[in-house]
């Protein structure tokens with residue numbers, strides 16, 4: 680999640696954007712989920728995710744963010760252990776830290792902002808319910824220079840299909856109703872949906888029950904669901 684310049688061209692006039700080669704993007708997205716590296720999204724002047732009614736999760740250990748964010752804008756995070764907070768948004772759906780189109784706490788922004796990457800919607804085909812983000816997500820174009828790029832996206836799409844067809848496999852009601860959770864889970868568990876060979880050996884495909892267990896475990900790890 681980035682916060683750039685205030686001026687924006689109407690989305691209809693905006694050209695496609697290169698999202699990177701699919702497998703390379705997927706690796707970086709998984710690293711961001713594992714908190715090994717922030718998402719490196721070429722946001723340009725977009726700040727859509729800072730003005731689309733998101734409650735921003737702030738974890739207990741995020742001392743720098745907590746020191747910068749006004750206490751009166753932080754509230755206990757529903758369903759999470761004490762110490763977890765959310766940063767509220769204003770009546771227009773904007774993060775109060777967004778001033779003149781820029782993030783005023785950018786260097787100390789919460790982890791949720793550092794790891795947000797709207798390319799996940801383009802990668803998974805999961806539609807976001809936030810129009811401004813959807814407009815940006817529609818612009819991304821991945822590259823597929825190798826078979827691996829196509830196989831991994833096919834696995835991501837298969838993971839989405841599986842979770843839609845087996846909603847009982849999802850770890851929580853939140854995962855069932857929040858597009859971002861479905862999309863993030865799909866990339867997190869995509870290895871379980873890879874087809875074809877693994878090295879020189881035919882790949883043994885997991886059973887539905889095994890896939891459901893992988894999805895549950897990913898939900899627990901990523902969102903504290905389960």
Ligand code: SF4
Pocket residue numbers: 680681682720721722723725726727728729795796797798812815
């Ligand atoms: S919506 Fe996407 S491109 Fe726009 S600021 Fe957020 S992450 Fe960046």
Ligand code: SF4
Pocket residue numbers: 680681682728729735774775776777781782783784785788789792
């Ligand atoms: S803290 Fe900064 S990056 Fe995060 S939503 Fe607010 S303005 Fe955007």
